[in-house]
Amino acid sequence: MINLHWVILLPIILGTIVKLISIKTAKKIMVLFQSALLISATMIFIEVRKNGTVLENIGGWPDTIGITLRADLLASVMVLLTCFLFLAMIIFVHNKNYADHLFFFLFLSLESLIIGIFLSNDLFNIFVLIEAATLIITVLIMYKKANVAIYDGMMYLLINVVAMSFFLMGLGMLYKKIGVLDFYALETALSQVKDPQSLILPYAFMITAVSLKAALMPLFSWLPKAHGTPSAPSVVSAILSGLYVKTGIYVFLRLQIAFSPLIDTSELFVILGLITAIVGFILALAQKDIKLLLAYSTVSQIGVIMIGINLDNPMAYWGGLYHLMNHAIFKSTLFLTAGMIISEYQTRNLAEINGVFKHMPAVGVATILSILGIIGAPLFNGSISKYLIASGSSGTWIESGLILVNLGTIIVFIKYGQLLFGSSGKKETADSDILEKAVVLTLSMLCFLGGIFGSELIAILFNVKLTVDRLSYSIKILLFIGSIFLGILIYRGLFKKTNRLAFITSFELGFNEICLSITLFFAFMVAYLKLTL
Known part of the structure; x- marks a missing residue:
């Protein structure tokens, strides 16, 4: 069985190594590597399919203390999908002029971070991985340095920084209340909480951020700017729209399962x-x-x-x-x-x-x-x-x-x-x-x-x-x-x-309006939970 941490680390390691060799040779190596990574992801999926969830504690620390990776059936399927799509994208850009050493380093680093999000069993680790992915995606959106792309990239960065600040606030409040952020431990601890009202704020903060990452109404205004920016490479748009937006849905699912004993x-x-x-x-x-x-x-x-x-x-x-x-x-x-x-x-x-x-x-x-x-x-x-x-x-x-x-x-x-x-x-x-x-x-x-x-x-x-x-x-x-x-x-x-419907295109939310929509969504969630719990 392949160690889970290597599936996360190897793409970014390869992205660093290929900077030392010619780009022509590097492209061939990356296709072979990505094929091997897809095989490894398939082996992990088969192992999970046969024997159930695979857990890996990095450094041998006990559960809830160190970094724990979890490959259950959903996570292993998402990792398999990730490796397959990145293989397709690397083949697609094989003959593209813009696909240089820096592009592949950023692209493979993004793959590492996406796989890490799917395999992480800790909310804080997911926060760190999403923040790192946000920086890399911003650079990829702006990669061809067109004026519109730079504007769209900066909008994407700032909006996601604001959203993930909400997520971090919720994490802090949840940790103060429960004392753990590991999903398994969180599910157990939350099932023992007697007052659901005490979890309204942390849940509302985190679900607001996750709803923006998943591009739910009314928090999707950033998505067209990021996915449809004029000069962004088509493989970047394909990965963002086809795969990366699913990380928001994935984290949403994990949060809903963890909070389900108290908040529905x-x-x-x-x-x-x-x-x-x-x-x-x-x-x-x-x-x-x-x-x-x-x-x-x-x-x-x-x-x-x-x-x-x-x-x-x-x-x-x-x-x-x-x-x-x-x-x-x-x-x-x-x-x-x-x-x-x-x-x-x-x-x-x-x-x-x-x-x-x-x-x-x-x-x-x-x-x-x-x-x-x-x-x-x-x-x-x-x-x-x-x-x-x-x-x-x-x-x-x-x-x-x-x-x-x-x-x-x-x-x-x-x-x-x-x-x-x-x-x-x-x-x-x-x-x-x-x-x-x-x-x-x-x-x-x-x-x-x-x-x-x-x-x-x-x-x-x-x-x-x-x-x-x-x-x-x-x-x-x-x-x-x-x-x-x-x-x-x-x-x-x-x-x-x-x-x-052409008149609709003239209405475009700026940064201030998007921040206001995030705040209003949070306020609505708090009010809704207050009334229903």
């Missing part, structure tokens, strides 16, 4: 998830910049995930976790293909891009497959996860809300899909890099395989057997077909010629 806010976060999903697709529909459209659609899909994991239903919960995995695949693909399209057409304006399918066939195929995944088309990965979430909400008003959200997603990607058709105005087929095409085609095929073998993958990844009822799935297919036709009618009638 699942109903509230189901509602916030639905609001986030609706607002996300409305804002996505208002965009003409293809990267911003994809960034806002990420906000919408995060809302869907939050609905799933907070509904008091096993099918919805596992559907939410599976959708988390699916979103990482199809959104990474969409951001990578968007980067290739922008590079070829030299514009991000959706209205100025046409004929991608004819001019860039591989990119067109990958884009279509990933769009079919995100809109939940039958036989694609999104259809399975959305079916499970909808089944878990059957008979409630949430079910209707999910239908509305998926209709909104369909309209957004009918709009986005316009770039695939028409005439590109270019006579020859684009000469895209073969490694880039191989990566996006592989990822997009996973959108299809994740649908065909959805039940089997869930059983393998989460050790849960969920059956898809053919009758109810057939009804969902009919509903999807109806949504497609309705979506086309709505798009053609309201948005094709004139973007009736």
Whole structure:
């Protein structure tokens, strides 16, 4: 069995070592190393799958005193996903000019920190890792030194520093009250607390910060700036939107489990998830910049995930976790293909891009497959996860809300899909890099395989057997077909010629407004907990 700490340390060690050799050789070494790291992550997952949670106490200290790493089934799956996506990204940038020693050092360091967040069993260690990741992501956003990217990077840094200050305040108050920050010890200690009111402030402080990291309504304003900034490398946008935002959801899950004996806010976060999903697709529909459209659609899909994991239903919960995995695949693909399209057409304006399918066939195929995944088309990965979430909400008003959200997603990607058709105005087929095409085609095929073998993958990844009822799935297919036709009618009638939501893009929250929204969210959480506990 691979020691957990080496899985965290090795990427950053390699990122340091490769600075000593030529970049051409370093790229080859990194592909081999990342492949080996993926194999190691697979071995850890198999070990956890067979024998249960793996704990590692760094330095041999007792529990709750030293640094403890924990690989349970969820953590090991997230580490596996992380290693796989970083391997794909390293192959994708193999021939990119900007991919120099410094870029790979930062990129591999970010991988180390993300893996550390998933494996850490201590809230303070998670705080430190997130703060370090924030600094590295800021540099990666600003990497090409464009003016807009520098502004967006600084906004991302300052907003996250404010949010994590809330998290640190909550940690301090919790430690003073309980005396431990280790998740296992915390769950035990919290179950013995008799007065839930005494935990309102620490919980509200921490959940406010985590809600911002997860990009929940109304704390998502930073996400488009970070994920959609004009000059950020497409692999950075893909990792941030496909993977890193999931660390917020992951920490949210851990906090909810720890506090569940005393504080249950699942109903509230189901509602916030639905609001986030609706607002996300409305804002996505208002965009003409293809990267911003994809960034806002990420906000919408995060809302869907939050609905799933907070509904008091096993099918919805596992559907939410599976959708988390699916979103990482199809959104990474969409951001990578968007980067290739922008590079070829030299514009991000959706209205100025046409004929991608004819001019860039591989990119067109990958884009279509990933769009079919995100809109939940039958036989694609999104259809399975959305079916499970909808089944878990059957008979409630949430079910209707999910239908509305998926209709909104369909309209957004009918709009986005316009770039695939028409005439590109270019006579020859684009000469895209073969490694880039191989990566996006592989990822997009996973959108299809994740649908065909959805039940089997869930059983393998989460050790849960969920059956898809053919009758109810057939009804969902009919509903999807109806949504497609309705979506086309709505798009053609309201948005094709004139973007009736364009005025929304003029409203942009500045740093002060975002800080105010963080404070108001915290105040709302305190008031809500005071009234419900």
